[in-house]
Amino acid sequence: MAKQPVRVLVTGAAGQIGYALVPMIARGVMLGADQPVILHMLDIPPAAEALNGVKMELVDAAFPLLKGVVATTDAVEACTGVNVAVMVGGFPRKEGMERKDVMSKNVSIYKSQASALELHAAPNCKVLVVANPANTNALILKEFAPSIPAKNITCLTRLDHNRALGQISEKLNVQVSDVKNVIIWGNHSSTQYPDVNHATVMTPSGEKPVRELVKDDAWLNGEFITTVQQRGAAIIKARKLSSALSAASAACDHIRDWVLGTPEGTWVSMGVYSDGSYNAPAGVIYSFPVTCKNGEWTIVQGLAIDEFSRKKLDLTGVELTEEKELAYSCLS
Numbered sequence: 020m021a022k023q024p025v026r027v028l029v030t031g032a033a034g035q036i037g038y039a040l041v042p043m044i045a046r047g048v049m050l051g052a053d054q055p056v057i058l059h060m061l062d063i064p065p066a067a068e069a070l071n072g073v074k075m076e077l078v079d080a081a082f083p084l085l086k087g088v089v090a091t092t093d094a095v096e097a098c099t100g101v102n103v104a105v106m107v108g109g110f111p112r113k114e115g116m117e118r119k120d121v122m123s124k125n126v127s128i129y130k131s132q133a134s135a136l137e138l139h140a141a142p143n144c145k146v147l148v149v150a151n152p153a154n155t156n157a158l159i160l161k162e163f164a165p166s167i168p169a170k171n172i173t174c175l176t177r178l179d180h181n182r183a184l185g186q187i188s189e190k191l192n193v194q195v196s197d198v199k200n201v202i203i204w205g206n207h208s209s210t211q212y213p214d215v216n217h218a219t220v221m222t223p224s225g226e227k228p229v230r231e232l233v234k235d236d237a238w239l240n241g242e243f244i245t246t247v248q249q250r251g252a253a254i255i256k257a258r259k260l261s262s263a264l265s266a267a268s269a270a271c272d273h274i275r276d277w278v279l280g281t282p283e284g285t286w287v288s289m290g291v292y293s294d295g296s297y298n299a300p301a302g303v304i305y306s307f308p309v310t311c312k313n314g315e316w317t318i319v320q321g322l323a324i325d326e327f328s329r330k331k332l333d334l335t336g337v338e339l340t341e342e343k344e345l346a347y348s349c350l351s
């Protein structure tokens with residue numbers, strides 16, 4: 020029997036991530052090749068004409084899985100009945116700006132959209148916040164939508180996770196699909212900690228630790244980390260626009276693994292509401308290694324954290340606590 024369509028909201032759908040993301044969703048990249056979808060696209064009135072253009076292109080692409088398109092500037096209409104909400108709408112960082120600079124513009128958007136989702140989304144709607152500062156926007160959304168379970172509100176650090184996989188694959192000249200179990204800890208910002216201490220590569224003679232294969236701790240503890248931390252800024256410098264196709268692809272990876280599950284023996288990185296695991300600050304959205312099953316994520320427990328890593332986990336945690344305070348001061 021054919022599956023019922025899943026309603027997927029994309030906010031900021033007329034923007035550049037939106038333009039890359041909606042065709043991926045309509046092709047089944049996010050929810051599977053047999054899962055029909057209805058796209059709900061929200062943007063603001065100045066972008067209404069462009070949004071309508073995106074809708075026209077979706078019709079013209081004749082995607083077999085796409086069972087309907089709602090394109091609107093009304094948050095209530097956009098949020099009504101959605102099962103998955105990908106929150107991309109907001110102001111992107113421009114060259115020379117830190118994420119904190121975009122904070123005041125974006126947190127107030129997330130406060131108001133929290134209410135629209137809380138009142139109108141389908142029960143158990145899964146929320147992924149992409150717009151920066153992603154962790155803190157997600158936290159604000161959670162705080163102002165108290166009836167949505169905290170476990171349903173997440174932010175995107177999968178792009179950073181994928182960037183780390185990409186760097187290791189390039190360094191070792193191996194297939195990216197053979198590298199797994201890197202971890203992004205903390206904030207989607209330049210304080211994030213890309214950790215390879217538990218990462219492995221599948222080789223013809225079995226699974227090997229990344230550290231054993233790279234044999235260059237100076238690179239792993241130095242340039243590798245800064246490259247991943249600074250990749251967003253490097254893309255902005257090169258494109259004069261922030262990353263879009265890789266962000267859209269990572270958003271699909273995040274939701275797909277959350278809904279359909281992570282492969283056995285593999286974890287991914289997700290920004291989730293912290294319970295204080297690994298002595299990360301509780302009550303912020305912090306990126307952890309997680310596995311997913313039956314539509315639920317679980318933080319991977321028991322990984323050894325060495326002294327070098329401990330400092331980095333703490334540093335990014337402090338930044339998130341500060342961002343939380345700053346966000347509240349922007350809202351008051």
Ligand code: NAD
Nearest residue numbers: 031033034035036062108109111112149150151175178266
């Ligand atoms: P963009 O400016 O091209 O698009 C943003 C869209 O959001 C625009 O169409 C704008 O009109 C719309 N918008 C603004 N306010 C809105 C509101 N209140 N409701 C609905 N829509 C609204 O930006 P982009 O390049 O698509 O990036 C979007 C966001 O994603 C930025 O905040 C960017 O920094 C962030 N980002 C995050 C990651 C990540 O890994 N977490 C990666 C890349 C970009």
Ligand code: LMR
Nearest residue numbers: 112151250251252261262
């Ligand atoms: C990215 O990581 O590419 C985005 O978050 C853009 C940015 O501001 O760094």
